[in-house]
Amino acid sequence: MTSRLNYLVAGLLGVAMVLSQASMASAQDRPAPNKADKPGAKVKEPMPPKAKGQPQGTPRVTRKPPVPDVKDDAKDRAKDVKKDAKDVKDDVKDRAKDAKDDAKDRAKDTRDDAKDRAKDAKDDVKDRTRDARDDGKDRAKDARDDAKDRAKDTRDDTKNRAKGLGDDARDRPKVAGDGAKGRNNAQGKKFDAAKAKAEDVGLAFKEADKGLQISNIESNSLFADSGFRTGDQIVSINGQNVARQADFFSYLFAPGVTGRVPVTVLRDGVRETVYLRPSTIIRDYERVVVDDRNPIREFGLVLDSRNDGRLMVDRVIRDSRADQAGIKVDDEILAVNDRDMDSRDELARTLDKYHGEPIEMEVRRDRTAKVLEVSALR
Numbered sequence: 001m002t003s004r005l006n007y008l009v010a011g012l013l014g015v016a017m018v019l020s021q022a023s024m025a026s027a028q029d030r031p032a033p034n035k036a037d038k039p040g041a042k043v044k045e046p047m048p049p050k051a052k053g054q055p056q057g058t059p060r061v062t063r064k065p066p067v068p069d070v071k072d073d074a075k076d077r078a079k080d081v082k083k084d085a086k087d088v089k090d091d092v093k094d095r096a097k098d099a100k101d102d103a104k105d106r107a108k109d110t111r112d113d114a115k116d117r118a119k120d121a122k123d124d125v126k127d128r129t130r131d132a133r134d135d136g137k138d139r140a141k142d143a144r145d146d147a148k149d150r151a152k153d154t155r156d157d158t159k160n161r162a163k164g165l166g167d168d169a170r171d172r173p174k175v176a177g178d179g180a181k182g183r184n185n186a187q188g189k190k191f192d193a194a195k196a197k198a199e200d201v202g203l204a205f206k207e208a209d210k211g212l213q214i215s216n217i218e219s220n221s222l223f224a225d226s227g228f229r230t231g232d233q234i235v236s237i238n239g240q241n242v243a244r245q246a247d248f249f250s251y252l253f254a255p256g257v258t259g260r261v262p263v264t265v266l267r268d269g270v271r272e273t274v275y276l277r278p279s280t281i282i283r284d285y286e287r288v289v290v291d292d293r294n295p296i297r298e299f300g301l302v303l304d305s306r307n308d309g310r311l312m313v314d315r316v317i318r319d320s321r322a323d324q325a326g327i328k329v330d331d332e333i334l335a336v337n338d339r340d341m342d343s344r345d346e347l348a349r350t351l352d353k354y355h356g357e358p359i360e361m362e363v364r365r366d367r368t369a370k371v372l373e374v375s376a377l378r
Contacts, residue, residue, distance in 0.1 A: 011084070015077045021070065191282045193253035198245060201281060205245050211235045211266070212242050222284050222302075225317040227274045233266040253278050280315055295352040296344065301327065303344060311341055313363075325374040327363060334369060335362040 191200075198205050202221025205212050213233045217224050234242050237251040238261050252261060260275040283305055296303065300320020304312040311333035316323050333341050337359055341347045356377035362369060 011077055011081045015074050015081070019070070019074055191285045193249045196249050196253075198248075200285060205248070207244060208233055212245060212248055222276075222281055222315065225315065226276055227318060228265070229267065231267070234263060235266055235271065236264045238262060252276065253282075277315070283314070295348045295355065298355075299351050301333075303333075311344065311347055321374055321377060325361065325372045327361070327372060328365060331363040331365050333361065334364055336360070338362075 201223065202218035203214060203223055204216035206215045207213070211233050214223075214228060214230055217228055217230050234248060236242055237248065238254075238257065240247070240251045242248055242251065252263075257278055260277055263274045263276055265272055265274060280302070284302070297317070300317040300322030301313055302315035302317070304314035313322075313327060313329055313331045313333070316327055316329060333347060335341055336347070336350045337354070339350065341350065358376045359374045360371050361374055362371050364370075
């Protein structure tokens, strides 16, 4: 479009130059006026010179030079310029129309694309909603099935445990008679801290200058397993100073005392703290001996009698195989050598079967099952 405008400008300049040249040519053809002539005076035309050989009295003919047709050329150029201007105007209109149509097409395409995107988004939302609904149904179904399975497993486990307890009760030997050895021979004997004596818990005391001293301790007693030694001088129990045997029992088994109780002893001139569980001492005192030999205790474990349905560790005997294997208090015995343990008797029989041999014991600790390797008895 710029080139056409330049062309029109050049054409107009050409027309102007042609008109200027035509005006100058017309001015040259006219004779110059005589300044001396006055208005109304007759002008005498000069006689043309006679030609050589021309007869006297013959008029001389003078030819004028041809004048170019400048006016027609200027008209043609003006017509062409006008035509070009019209073409430019029509071209501008066509371009404007094309631009308008293109804008309309682009707007239509944009609207159509937006509609398609909205439709796709709507369909996608529907699909996701349907998938979420189906997934929710599947999850709910799985949860119901899982709950049913857990309920069934619980019922079966309860039946098996009840069966194991019944078998345990039938297989348990009778309590030893009056001739049986040890402080646990009396069936159904209850612990009374006010009437308890040192020998009832496997100890012997003697009074010392700065407290109560252990003069003897049974090797298989809870006190020996907890770390007490012969010659230890008991200084305090749960922060209260001990001066005599009555203080020992009243402070250790005081009402409201639960969990582990700190006992401070003086050993070789150095104070040390040993922890005891009064509830464990009471249960051990009241436990009825069912056999002269106890494989579970020989292994180094004392089970919690309050959880007959579960094999919960109440105490681990120091330096025993169980202690060396890393078994802890409150661990639950699950299996031995990949065999599930459902009762005390089954655990006792299994430990007796593999007596002294290396075994793998599965326990549950803090809701996590783990397998512990128990080394062979040396």
